[in-house]
Amino acid sequence: MENQQTPVKAGLNAGLILGIVSVVLTFLIYFISPESLASFSTGMVILAIFLGALIFLGIQYRKSIGGFMDFGTGFKFAFIALIIAGLIGIVGNFLLYNVVDPELPGVLVEAQLETTMAMMERFGAADAMTPEQIDEIRNGAASNFTLVGQLKGFGFALIFYGIVALIVAAIIKKRDKSLDY
Template sequence: MENQESPFKAGLNSGLILGIISIVITYIVYFIDPTLLVAWYVGIGILVLYIGLIIYYGIQYRNSIGGFMPFGTAFNFAFIAMVVSGVISMLGSQLLYHVVDPALPGVLIESQMETQMAMLERFGAADSMTSEQIDEIRSNLESGYTIVGQLKAFGIIVIVYAIIALILGAILKKRDKSLDY
């Protein structure tokens, strides 16, 4: 009997690779222009790359276990890969925010505030905002860069990872039709 890799181990290995790639991309973007770290189009681009790599590694794993993979195995692989990658990425971000450049959260908060205020102005809501509301927005943004804020956000992201893993599981599964009666 072949010694097949479990979905947990395959997901762990792929998650480690994805996490390292995520950290490298984050630091490259940081060195190019730190404000790009909060640009929506950069986030979408990274998400597309991330999902593409999970599909690629998932297909590699499926081929390594015989070319067929049930939905449950595909879901487990994708979910574990995303959680491991998320933990590594969060640790890399915390290193960036608190060790490499402790002033970076302030720069990112200012960039986010400018973007949000511009959006509010386009909708005509900026004039009706009180200074307390603006301070509350700033406070919420600041709390997102703390360790506790990052852990809270990660808790929510785990739910999003589960939903994405369901979709990826459906994409990666492949049934052996020769077993049909």
Template structure:
């Protein structure tokens, strides 16, 4: 009898795929237009890509183990995949923001402030922030690109992705109706 791959092992493999895709997108965007890394659209776009990929990989795993998977096993698969992806993203971020281009955080902070001020201007609140508040915002953004800031953001990401894993598991799970009586 053939042994089935565990949800954890399949999750690690899926996480490696998600993490590599994340790293490729990050470096690709960095080389094309680094300022895009500061846009909300980029972040939401990546989130959509990761969610779709996690569902596809989860369904592929479900099919490989016989076509049925419990919610718990699907959740285990997806949370492991997302944690592995976050770990690879952590390493990628440190490489990019600390090793490859240490000046990038300051440029992204400026871009983020410009984006924020443009949004505030559209709502008629362009003068709501003082220069001191803008400087504090800039310092906070730059702090987020330090090793500790990246680590802290990744811890918060784990909470967010654990919730997203619930959604992915809900989509991927499939009961074997023939076992009900």
């Protein structure tokens, strides 16, 4: 019998690939335009690339195990890949924010604050903001760039990863219809 990869091992490999791609994209965007890292549209583009790559890797894994995969196997594969990629992303972000450019978190906080204030102005709520509330928003955004903030964010991201893994598993699963009676 052929030696098949387990969903855990395949997920680890896929997570390693996705994590490295994520870090490379982040650094590439940083070198092109650091403020873009705080952009919602940039985040959506990266998410779309990430999701497409995860689905592609999942289909490749399914092909490598005989062309069929149940939902549970697909979920394990995707969830493990997302966890590993997320951990690698935290390491990459930590290096970016603390080694490569320690001033970057301040730039990103200000960019996020400007975006938040512009959105609040569109809803007519910006005038109601006190300087203390603005400082609170700024401090909250700044805390997201610390290692503790990144780890906290990863904890919340696990819920998102679970939902994404469910969606990806539904896309990459394939039932062997020849087994139906």
